[in-house]
Amino acid sequence: MDTNQNKNIEASPERYTNNSKIDDGTTIINIEAETTESENNTAPATLPVNTPIQADIMANFDDILQRARLAFASGKTRNVSFRRKQLENLLRCYEEHENEIISALEADLRRPKQESMIVETEFMKNDIKHILYNLDEWVKPEKPDKSIVNLLDDVHIYKDPYGVVLVIGAWNYPLQLLLVPVAAAIAAGNCVILKPSEIAGNCAKFIAETLPKYLDNDCYPVVCAGPSETAQLLEQRFDYIFYTGSTRVGKIVHAAAAKYLTPTTLELGGKSPCYIDKSVELRTAVKRILWGKLINCGQTCIAPDYILCSKEIEQKFIVEVKEVLKEWYGDNIQSSPDLSRIINQTNFQRLLGLMKAGRIAVGGKYDASERFIEPTILVDVKANDPVMEEEIFGPILPIYTVENAYDAIKFINARENPLVMYIFTSENEVLDLFVNGTQSGGMCVNDTIMHYAVDTLPFGGVGMSGMGSYHGKYGFDTFTHKKSCLGKNLALLGEKMASARYPPYSDRKASLLSFLLRKRRPLPNLHLTHILAVGLGVGLTFLTNYYLQVRKGKVLR
Secondary structure, three states, X not given: OOHHHHHHHHOOHHHOOOOOEOOOOOEOEEOOOOOOOOOOOOOOOOOOOOOXXXXXHHHHHHHHHHHHHHHHHOOHHHOHHHHHHHHHHHHHHXXXXXXXXXXXXXXXXXXXXXXXXXXXXXXXHHHHHHHHHHHXXXXXXXXXOOOHHHOOOEEEEEEEEOOEEEEEOOOOOOOHHHHHHHXXXXXXXXXXXXXXXXXXXXXXXXXXXXHHHOOOOOOOOEEEOOHHHHHHHOOOOOOXXXXXXXXXXXXXXXXXXXXXXXXXXXXXXXXXXXXXXXXXXXHXXXXXXXXXXXXXXXXXXXXXXXXXXXXXXXXXXXXXXXXXXXXXXXXXXXXXXXXXXXXXXXXXHHHHHHOOOOEEEEOOOEEOOOOEEOOEEEEOOOOOOHHHOOOOOOOEEEEEXXXXXXXXXXXXXXXXXXXXXXXXXXXXXXXXXXXXXXXXXOEEEOOOOHHHHOOOOOEOOOHHXXXXXXXXXXXXXXXXXXXXXXXXXXOHHHHHHHHHHOOOOOHHHHHHHHHHHOOOOOOOOHHHHHHHHHHXXXXXXXXXXXXXXXXXXXXXX
16 A cells, blocks of 8 residues: 555545645545535535636546546556455455444435444445455456367457446435445446545545545545535546446436446336245245335335235235334334434425325324334325326325236336335245236345345346346446457468468358367366366367368369
8 A cells, every 4th residue: 555545544534635636646526515404404514625616527527537537547446455455455444433424324315233233334344344354356357168160269258347437426325325336446447536425525525535545536536415426426437337327317417427428337226026825934025025115214215115925915914014114113103213214305395295195004204303103004005196107205105906926027027127126925826926926126035135135036127117127246347347358379270270261261261260160068067177278279270281181282283
């Protein structure tokens, strides 16, 4: 690690001044968030700046990008030891500031400590550990199978970083949804511009103030910006863009990326259905569905968005819900410390509007002063009600009744592809209907949310729920360009095998080439395949020599 890096790690908060240049040479750019007090009761991130808001923002962005491009061009992020050190520093940041992270999440979302540990701090720590355990293997060039015609050649796939990438986080999981893809981008050897969500102001402030003490500031700068400044940031040319958020903004990001044909990963959302079959043990199903719905007060892109079940199951489901909610939160849910709050008044009022659909079967109470909404079950909703057409992102769960799995599949397929589909059934035949008859970013059977924590599964959407995937090696692969390389042998043997491609052309040469290029079914035994391939190669060499000798003899005669 260089000298400046060590300074960053050891520096105290007092090193910040009123200028953007700090005593160790670090530059932090702050753009005040465009979030009013009525929209967000948390204070926006406030960081030292060297210019007023009216200054030339694009010039600041140009400077950030230029420094990042110079850092990438220097080659230091290609060094695997450098990447590993940065990841270790990031892990140390999580460990040393866990209480501060939990406090920031509590301030922004009134998130219970246990939830914050599970879905933020522990998740992020385990993610980096998984990367560190496997990084040396992931960066190795791949050696794909070779056909006979390339038997003597080197065939490799090299793992190249894209360059300077932009990662835009989301407010509902303001650290995890930013820093997990950032860790993957670092592992792949990229420089990364980090843009936290301005809506979760306390978490954005923590990121911008703390991360520069642990990460190389030229390679991994933090930009705090509101919507209009982010739009200007997107006018810059990046080598990759990773965005997590709404489908509406995802379209804007994708359009901006198209200007430079910049590859993108869009982690969006949508309405994730939850089908309940009559074969399940309902009490357990209710607990798992409610937990997935109410974690972070329903402000989760993969929360079950609506229930599909029969009328009979609906009635039993409501009975179980009432008992489970009392068990979890007591008689006065609002006083429970275990339920988060809605992020701001804008979303709070939007959710109150969605509650007007159908009939409230459970819950329905709210308190605007606390942005509290009681867990609410809606029944008798119509397919075209707003609550059934837009992503809810709150503790409201509508039930739409269907006769059977076929009706449920028909209902799902008439809408945009969801980010995840939840199926509760004990019947393999029913499960097969959904596996083969629907399309979604992912599936989770007889549980909710938990598929997200399996780091050997890719996570991502399809269609309007997003494009691309990440987590574990899939995150590393997302930020990696796989560069193919064929290395030919210049030795005489290899040249003789390839000589049939040269003019003058003939039927014999064409026949030989056809034989060499013909695709063959792979042999089941790996060692036998190698032996036969070598033997066949030797045999072909003799045949080629014989062919050339015969041709030479004819010429001499």
